[in-house]
Amino acid sequence: xxxxxxxxxxxxxxxxxxxxxxxxxxxxxxxxxxxxxxxxxxxxxxxxxxxxxxxxxxxxxxxxxxxxxxxxxxxxxxxxxxxxxxxxxxxxxxxxxxxxxxxxxxxxxxxxxxxxxxxxxxxxxxxxxxxxxxxxxxxxxxxxxxxxxxxxxxxxxxxxxxxxxxxxxxxxxxxxxxxxxxxxxxxxxxxxxxxxxxxxxxxxxxxxxxxxxxxxxxxxxxxxxxxxxxxxxxxxxxxxxxxxxxxxxxxxxxxxxxxxxxxxxxxxxxxxxxxxxxxxxxxxxxxxxxxxxxxxxxxxxxxxxxxxxxxxxxxxxxxxxxxxxxxxxxxxxxxxxxxxxxxxxxxxxx
Ligand code: NAD
Ligand code: TDX
Numbered sequence: 001x002x003x004x005x006x007x008x009x010x011x012x013x014x015x016x017x018x019x020x021x022x023x024x025x026x027x028x029x030x031x032x033x034x035x036x037x038x039x040x041x042x043x044x045x046x047x048x049x050x051x052x053x054x055x056x057x058x059x060x061x062x063x064x065x066x067x068x069x070x071x072x073x074x075x076x077x078x079x080x081x082x083x084x085x086x087x088x089x090x091x092x093x094x095x096x097x098x099x100x101x102x103x104x105x106x107x108x109x110x111x112x113x114x115x116x117x118x119x120x121x122x123x124x125x126x127x128x129x130x131x132x133x134x135x136x137x138x139x140x141x142x143x144x145x146x147x148x149x150x151x152x153x154x155x156x157x158x159x160x161x162x163x164x165x166x167x168x169x170x171x172x173x174x175x176x177x178x179x180x181x182x183x184x185x186x187x188x189x190x191x192x193x194x195x196x197x198x199x200x201x202x203x204x205x206x207x208x209x210x211x212x213x214x215x216x217x218x219x220x221x222x223x224x225x226x227x228x229x230x231x232x233x234x235x236x237x238x239x240x241x242x243x244x245x246x247x248x249x250x251x252x253x254x255x256x257x258x259x260x261x262x263x264x265x266x267x268x269x270x271x272x273x274x275x276x277x278x279x280x281x282x283x284x285x286x287x288x289x290x291x292x293x294x295x296x297x298x299x300x301x302x303x304x305x306x307x308x309x310x311x312x313x314x315x316x317x318x319x320x321x322x323x324x325x326x327x328x329x330x331x332x333x334x335x336x337x338x339x340x341x342x343x344x345x346x347x348x349x350x
Pocket of ligand 1: 007008009010011012013014033034035036037038039040041059060061062081082083084085086087101105129130131132160182183184185186187192
């Protein structure tokens with residue numbers, strides 16, 4: 001029996017992880033601490049919110065008093081830390097918010113864990129969820145391994161790199177039982193439509209232009225979100241303290257090729273003539289400092305812990321499209337209000 005604090009559990013990846021752990025470990029208590037920023041949504045967890053082993057706490061990971069009291073109240077022995085500002089474009093517009101949540105918030109959680117666990121025991125674990133973007137940008141060849149030197153190049157990745165360094169510093173300095181993973185681009189149900197795939201799905205539904213940055217030649221490695229949640233569960237339960245595990249889908253796509261595949265799936269699903277969605281493609285001004293290519297060597301997590309992706313990209317993308325098409329109310333809700341201002345600011349000038 002564990003008392004697990006998940007931060008950011010109302011967000012995209014966090015909500016899939018909360019659902020997995022609440023169902024898989026009925027004897028453990030899952031406490032979800034989330035500020036419910038624009039990216040957090042309790043609708044994501046409606047199906048499990050009444051589970052006896054689940055609690056939701058609305059709050060900020062930067063709030064020292066709240067975080068320390070939560071550790072005490074629930075006798076937290078395990079942390080899975082996902083709460084973050086997570087969108088690169090927003091980090092370019094407003095870096096300070098990223099420092100606040102991603103850096104200060106992480107150090108605040110580390111301090112609370114250190115206070116509660118003293119020197120930590122075998123049963124404690126502070127699991128920090130990070131990104132492949134901390135490694136920088138690759139040329140046409142090569143893969144990021146756990147030994148690739150850090151080279152963050154956006155305010156988002158710089159804040160995540162900083163938080164990773166703090167987590168490792170607490171391992172070396174105070175013996176904090178930490179573990180980290182760095183994952184590639186996730187996609188799937190419940191992703192906020194500011195990220196490439198859900199934004200393009202929403203625009204195709206509404207016959208709006210598809211804003212491809214630059215020439216669409218940047219490459220990302222894509223992983224289905226439920227496979228990421230499975231990887232986190234595997235690492236949480238079987239990973240070694242102090243270690244880092246890279247997680248990826250062995251699934252590299254040039255943006256423009258991915259977008260064309262998505263367009264053809266959408267035409268089929270919406271019963272529109274072939275080519276309808278592709279005609280919406282519009283090449284726009286590139287993202288500042290746009291990283292060219294990310295690709296992950298996920299050999300360590302496979303060799304050591306036996307995890308590998310279970311969903312192919314074609315299957316995953318189709319499931320994702322189906323989810324958005326059958327959850328139009330969710331999509332309508334998150335794309336009203338502030339979203340319209342965000343969209344105008346982000347795309348109107350491009
Ligand atoms: P998301 O933006 O969908 O969700 C973030 C969640 O954190 C939201 O529920 C939000 O309300 C909450 N949050 C934000 N600031 C907070 C604060 N100060 N206090 C408490 N809660 C706060 O993000 P996501 O895509 O689910 O990413 C989750 C984690 O995984 C992040 O740490 C991100 O860096 C990492 N990651 C994401 C991806 C990806 O492709 N999405 C890939 C690798 C790693
Ligand atoms: O409108 C767009 N047009 C476009 O061409 C958007 C939103 C994106 N893009 C491009 C930029 C990237 O090359 O698509 C690619 C993917 O963009 P995002 O979905 O914004 O993801 P990315 O910047 O690659 O970062 C993501 O992966 C790693 C997540 O947002 C991070 O949280 C994660 O850490």
